[in-house]
Amino acid sequence: MTDSASAAGSAGDPNVCYRHSDRRSFVLCQRCGRTVCGECQTPAPVGVRCPECMAEAAAAMPRQKSPLLRAVRRGSSTPVVTYTILGLTLGVFILQFATQGTVTRALGYAPPLSLIEPWRMLTVSLVHSSGIFHILFNMYALFVLGPLLEQLVGRWRFAVTYILSTLAGSIAVLWLAPASFVVGASGAIFGLFGAFFVIQRRLGGNTAQLMVILGINLALGFFLPNISWQAHVGGLIGGAIVALIFVRTRRRQQTPLQIALLGAFAALLVAGTILRFALAG
Incomplete structure (x- = not known):
């Protein structure tokens, strides 16, 4: 000293x-x-x-940011939202086994509980059936398609697409299969497919292969047991509508309009939930 x-x-x-x-x-x-x-x-x-x-x-000396900070900073090409969803879903899948189904029953979607426990309409995408192929297919599709779409639309728009597609899939189950109990991210995954299809068509890309994949997977939902085709169709339509809003409001000065339209679509989905119970009651 x-x-x-x-x-x-x-x-x-x-x-x-x-x-x-x-x-x-x-x-x-x-x-x-x-x-x-x-x-x-x-x-x-x-x-x-x-x-x-x-x-x-x-x-x-210039301070170097950690790899994590470099990944999440604006302008980074790392698909942070995709990887976050993958990590959360895989973590919940492990908890499903560790709790012997308690997590599955708590987060899966039961249409009669939509007004009492509305979070189930979104948490359904985090839980999967006990078979490995269910989560394997969904997470592989997310791993392949997620980074492409996230890079095209940006992080927050990708997150909104995933969430609203999940909600749309749950509402389709509520209207078309109200007595069922549903688990899985298939509604969200089909929403990503629908969004990617709309954006590809808007950009002039070739969508023939995507249409074949969509057609096969939609058909499987109608013919194979224990598959919620309702969630598939609802998620597909929901994702396509969200992407249509994106492509119609692409300019920077249209961002407020884009947010307003997304909010209106979310409100319409909520209204569809309330209407279903009003008609049933």
Whole structure:
């Protein structure tokens, strides 16, 4: 620690450490030329440096952000929302096994509970059936399609597409299969397919292969047991409508209109839920 005695000692004897007046040394800081003892020396590319010069050099160095911060910053190409959804869904899938179905019963969608526990209409996309193929197909589709769509529309728009597609799929189940219990992200995944189809058509891309994939998967929902084709159809339509709003309000000055239209569509979905119970009651 530097004090008046140390300063006086170093001033009177150039062979004394500038920080420790009782320690003789003949080693100089390569940067400032002050005498430093063994304790105060830090090896440098050339010679050694004193603590003050090391601190100044460290302060002058550009601070590098962590990989996580670099990934989430604006302008990064990392599909943060896609990877976050993947991580959450896989984590919940592990909890489903760990809790022996408690999480499944708590987060799956039961249409009669829509007004009492409305979060189920969204959390349904986080839980899957016990078979590995259900979550494997959905997460593989998200892993392949998610980064493409997220890069096209941006993070918050991608998140909105996923959420509203999930909600649209749940409302389709509410109207068309009100006595069922549904789990899975299929409604959201089909919503991403619908959104990607609309955007590709708008950009003039070839959608023939996408139409074949959509047709096959929709058909499977009608012929294979324990598959909610209602959620597939609802999510597909919901995602397509959201994407249509995006492509019709692409200009920066249309952002307020875009947000208003998305809010109106979300309100329409909520109204559809309330109307279903009003008609049933």
